[in-house]
Amino acid sequence: MKFTTLAAMMVAVAVFGLLIDGHDCKIVQFIFGDSLSDVGNNKYLSKSLAQASLPWYGIDMGNGLPNGRFSNGRTVADIIGDTMGLPRPPAFLDPSLNEDMILENGVNYASGGGGILNETGGYFIQRLSLYKQIELFQGTQTLIRSKIGEQAAEKFFQDARYVVALGSNDFINNYLMPVYSDSWSYNDQTFMEYLMDTLEKQLKLLHSLGARQLMVFGLGPMGCIPLQRVLSSSSACQDRTNKLALSFNKAGSKLMEDLSSQLPNASYRFGDAYDVVNNVISDPNKYGFSNADSPCCSFGRIRPALTCVPASVLCKDRSKYVFWDEYHPSDSANELIATELIKKFGFSRVGETDGHSPAPAIAPSPEG
Structure with a gap:
């Protein structure tokens, strides 16, 4: 009897151990970014002026209610993750987030x-800067x-996929605005060096944490x-701003190559979709867009209306607009960008998943 009890206990311990190990075999995503990737963190920052918590944001997802995404639908990271069979990670500041959710879905x-x-x-x-986001990741x-042990956790974080998608705000909501000291403390070259030096330190820190x-x-x-166009008397693209984006992409691509060769076991890649977006903007009809x-979401002739609000007027067909609001692409544009990156890098499904996602899916047929 004693032997049978002991054997049963040993089997139970072994099964429990397998369950713990099962967690570290699940491949998830950890996403660091700005409004192009936010899935709801800012709606829990009560003092933030950068909000997507009002209609008509999220109109083409799930129940059509705002879900924290700064678009009518999905983000680029949503679409790429779906294609790879990865679960959509919930917002870190979501009050319901717990260890089990992190192990199953990762964190955004x-x-x-x-x-x-x-x-x-x-x-x-x-708002949460990249350094602050990394600090929160350390807490995660x-x-x-504490939940699964040091060894299993190390494997879990090293097996995970990581996305870092920031940079546009460093120009549009910093360097290019005279209210910020960076606009007069640097020139285009020295600011880019400052930006890349900071990003390099941050990516090395993420590597030390298992990424x-x-x-x-890329940008x-x-x-x-639209926000940049409306600042021009001719409604043309801002050439200097575009050149800064191209410089960022060139420097960022080189940084990824350097880090991949320097850091142990690092597979660091740079996702540059500048050309395809530029082509769409130059010839939208060729890609199925009309504007x-x-x-799409605007406040009549009052421009720029910096955010989409309930009193805003929506375009007739959201699938035909490249931009959802003054800053952000529409779901259709995000799908085009994601498809380009998927083709460029040959992304395929990762491991075995059940395909379940706690995040809302795209609505089947947007209505005007």
Whole structure:
């Protein structure tokens, strides 16, 4: 009897151990970013002026209610993750987040208005910079180590996929605005060096925390977003702003190559979709769009209306607009960008998943 009891206990311990090991075999994503990747963190920052918590944001997802995404639908990271069979990570600040959810779905730390630099987006009052997001990730690691142990946690974080998608705010909501000291403390070259030096330190820090498979998203032609166009008397793209985006992409691509060769077991890639977005903006009809210079959600002739609000007027067919609001691409544009990156890098499904996602899916048929 005693032997049978002891054997049963040993089997139970072994099964429990397998369950713990099962957690560290699940491949998830950890996403660091700005409003292009935010899935709800800012709605829990009560003082933040960068919000997507009002209609009509989220109109083409799930129940059509705002879900924290700064678009009518999915983000680029949503679409790429779905294609790879990865679960959509919930917002870090979601009150329901716990260790089990992290082990099953990963975490999204992205914050509207956030930048690579701590000073970026200051006039939004509250936002999470990349350094702050990494600090929160360190706290996440402490929770997971307590839950499944040091060894299993190390494997869990090293097997995970990482996305870093920031940079546009460092220009549009920092360097290019005279209210920020960076605008007069640097020139184009020295600011880029400052930005890349900071990003290099941050990516090395993530590597020290276990990030082995990581992609940094490049910048699109940010001088062509509606907010930049409306600042021009001719409504043309801002050439200097676009040149800064191209410089960022060139420097960022080189940084990824250097880090991949320097850091042990690092597979660091740079996702540059500038050309495809520029092509869409230059010839929208070729790609199925009818408008590439103004937002679908606008406040009539009052421009720029910096955010989409309930009193805003929506375009007739959201699938035909490249831009959802003054800053952000529409779901259709995000799908085009994601598809380009998927083709460029040959992304395929990762491991075995059940395909379940706690995040809302795209609505089947948007209505005007």
